[in-house]
Amino acid sequence: MSLIIPMVILMQQRMAEAGNPEDTKAMQAYMKTEQPFYGVKTPERQAIFKQAREHTKVSTFTEYSRLVLWLWSGENREEQYLAMDAAEHYKVFRTREAFNIYEEMLLEASNWDTVDKIASNLIGGLIKEHRELEEKLREWRLSENMWLRRASLLAHLKHKAETNVPLLEETILMLAHEEEFFIRKAIGWVLREYSKTDPGFVSDFVANYSDKLSALSKKEALKVIEKV
Numbered sequence: 602m603s604l605i606i607p608m609v610i611l612m613q614q615r616m617a618e619a620g621n622p623e624d625t626k627a628m629q630a631y632m633k634t635e636q637p638f639y640g641v642k643t644p645e646r647q648a649i650f651k652q653a654r655e656h657t658k659v660s661t662f663t664e665y666s667r668l669v670l671w672l673w674s675g676e677n678r679e680e681q682y683l684a685m686d687a688a689e690h691y692k693v694f695r696t697r698e699a700f701n702i703y704e705e706m707l708l709e710a711s712n713w714d715t716v717d718k719i720a721s722n723l724i725g726g727l728i729k730e731h732r733e734l735e736e737k738l739r740e741w742r743l744s745e746n747m748w749l750r751r752a753s754l755l756a757h758l759k760h761k762a763e764t765n766v767p768l769l770e771e772t773i774l775m776l777a778h779e780e781e782f783f784i785r786k787a788i789g790w791v792l793r794e795y796s797k798t799d800p801g802f803v804s805d806f807v808a809n810y811s812d813k814l815s816a817l818s819k820k821e822a823l824k825v826i827e828k829v
Contacts (some may be wrong), residue, residue, distance in 0.1 A: 605667045608657035612672070615649040616641050616679055628678070632712060638678045646679055650686050659687075665694040666702055673706050678714075685718050700727050700734060707752055713783060720752035721759055729760050735768060742772050747781055754787040761798045769795070770806065777813045788814065789821020796825045 616639040625640035641649070659665055665687075672684035688695070688703065703723040710716045728734045742753035754776070757769045773788050796803035807814060807822050814822075 603664070603667060604657050605659070605664050605671065608653050608659075608668065609671050611656055612649055612653045612683055613675070613680070615652065616646070616677070616683075619645050619649065632678070632714060634678070634712065636678050637676055641679050643682075646682060647686070650683055650690070654690075659691055659694075662694050662696070662698060665691050665699075669702055670705070673709070681715055685715065685723070688723055695723070695726065697727065697731050700724070700731075703727070704737070707749070708746075710748060712748075713751075716748045716752055717755055720755040724752065725756040725759050728756050729763055732765070735765060738768065738772065742775055747783060750776060750779075751783050751787045754784075754791050757791055758794050761795075764795055764798070766795075766799075766802065774810065774813065777810070777815070777818070780815075782817070785815045785817045786821065789818040792818070792822035793824050796822065800826050 619641045620639035622640055624642065625638045628638040628640065629635065659668055669684050669688045672680050672687060675681065675684075684706065688699075688706075703719055707716065707719045707724065710719060724734075728738065738753045738756055741749040744750055753772055754769075757764055769791065773792070776784050777788060779785065792803050792806065803822055804826055807819050811819065
């Protein structure tokens with residue numbers, strides 16, 4: 602039997618033991634979901650993951666893949682959080698080969714708490730290193746799945762000076778007409794982050810396309826610039 606199965610079971614057991622029913626209700630209400638929660642907050646979840654790492658060593662890409670996807674398929678939301686924790690932690694396995702794992706997670710993600718982390722922390726890093734993957738962003742921005750369209754923006758979030766500006770600009774203008782809050786917020790967020798690298802570009806972009814960008818996107822985009 603794979604050692605990864607006991608590792609996952611250990612985390613599930615510890616999460617069940619640490620769970621708080623009142624926190625469960627609050628977490629479901631905050632995320633507006635009926636998906637079950639254990640009711641375990643981030644510090645406790647991180648401590649459980651640390652204990653699991655001490656219990657089992659993940660030494661191959663296959664083990665990494667199994668760990669991440671088995672956790673991701675868990676019934677409770679915190680198991681998905683643990684899947685993302687694991688995906689990030691084992692940096693040696695965050696290779697081009699891992700993109701399929703992260704895309705599978707993204708396609709099944711259903712809210713900002715999972716979508717944003719997968720897009721910016723996992724997928725974004727691989728796209729920066731493997732520019733052929735930008736074709737996926739072009740595909741996602743045309744998707745009927747709003748979360749994929751949001752991901753096509755947020756994958757640029759941490760690229761800083763290595764941002765593919767023409768692609769980002771093109772994607773923003775393709776999605777700027779949308780009334781969906783999460784798209785408008787993502788446009789403003791990614792522009793705000795890039796303004797820390799090139800404030801002049803962002804300032805000019807917002808001015809030049811003021812008639813296309815929503816008030817929310819413009820407000821978010823200029824937050825850092827206006828503080829200077």
